[in-house]
Amino acid sequence: MPGQAQPQYRSRIEQVDPDGQASQPLLDDARYPGPAPDGSRFAFVRSIDRGAGIFVHSLADGSDAELVPAGQFLALAYPRFSPDGQQLAFAAVSRLAPIGRGASPLLGGWLTIRVAEAHGFPWEIWLVDADGANLRQLPDVLDDDPSVTWSPMAASC
Template identity: 35%
Template sequence: MLLRFRLVMIVALLALLVGCGGTGTGTLGFGRTTGGGTAGAVSGCPDAPGPITGPLVFGANQNGLAAIALDGSNVMTLVKPSINDRAYDPFWSPDGKTLAYTFARPSTNPNLSWLQVGMICGLDQATGKGRVLLQAVSPSESLEDATWTPDGKGFIVTHHQPQLDSQGNYSGDDVALQRIDQGGKPQTIMKDATSPMLSADGQHLVYVHVDPNTNAMILMVAGADGRNPQALTNQRSAFITIVNPHWSPAGSQIVFTASGGASKAEAAPARGRSLVERLLGIDVAEAHGLPSDLWMIGADGQNLQRLTNKGLDDPRATWSPDGHSIVFVGGGFGGIFRIDPATKSEQMLSKQGYYGGIALK
């Protein structure tokens, strides 16, 4: 997730430089309990204050995560990181007993202290206990975008490996998808790729291919092992960025976040903030990223549709368990909404919500 945050940090670093004039994956931990870890611990994952009672988990203010009931009640802060840390990209395990998410903090490499480095943390739904699910040994490697395998015993993740020049300065970022099974070593299944998600039956993988030369993004599908990749979007789709693809429960549709997009695609009518949203205090945030909207496409690459036409700031979406609706968080614009993909009608569930993704069981 949070390619936007990475880009913002890189741009900020370059600006400072203008103003002023190792590889290898290592080993990873899987399922290690932290034993009362706190957000400030060097290698641990924080605990939630108690059992996770709400099925809907979302990115909240102060770079944390919160849970809520579908009727908007019982808001519970799950993770409240320290000022330099972030918790994002929640994803429920197939049995609904563990919430995985990315927990990132500044690199301990003194040359890369500006760079956020992620590991995969877990929260036990019944107790709120935190534990490390996946963590790289290198102080600069980052793991994020975890998607569970259907048996709940493994993950496919995005692996980031910063590249350094001869002076030890950041010169780029190699990204790849890795499969990591319990007790096994990481296996790279796709290079130049991010935002993986396995279909519910575990047979198909959707992800975003990132051209290493142009940074152009293409939505792709492949087998679970990365073989037989096929493009769902192309240059005619006119997308500038693509993130966070999510399979429908039946595996026939994919919802994703994108900026740009061909004007000829079937679109929802343009919509600003409603009177209810204004009265509830959902403010227009500063434009941290390119204006984005939610899109939907068939697993065969047909029937591309724009679901929203708001120019939101990094919205993220997931499907309801029955596949009849899509729930999304508005990113910097705030708010949690339910949208009917057939009619594109929306219902506001809560004024809560911010950057950081969304998960529903």
């Protein structure tokens, strides 16, 4: 299931030669790779003990940086760099929701939890700067399984 916090299968990202003949493992326990426009790095989702997070892997030195902290969302999928490489958009299921569609009030309305709908939890589209700052949700979409992409003409939101 896309964005599943604890996948039921092992996943990995592989590097494939341009001719498609050979491949080698690049990252274990990683999924949904989204390359940066300059090809120097890619964003991906990884599940660790705290839950799923979004990380950025540098192809220059092999390091991984946590961009969206693991466990902040119930599920994550499809991190995609903006055409200028300054932001990432991704799909996520929030832990908390505002009172309204898809939410149930707790503690007199101070806290809410998501309610599963007929096809599962509703997903939202989020943006974050490429350095991990300025995390924000786009207007509600509450989609069953959104895929994220940027218009080639859109540099940022």
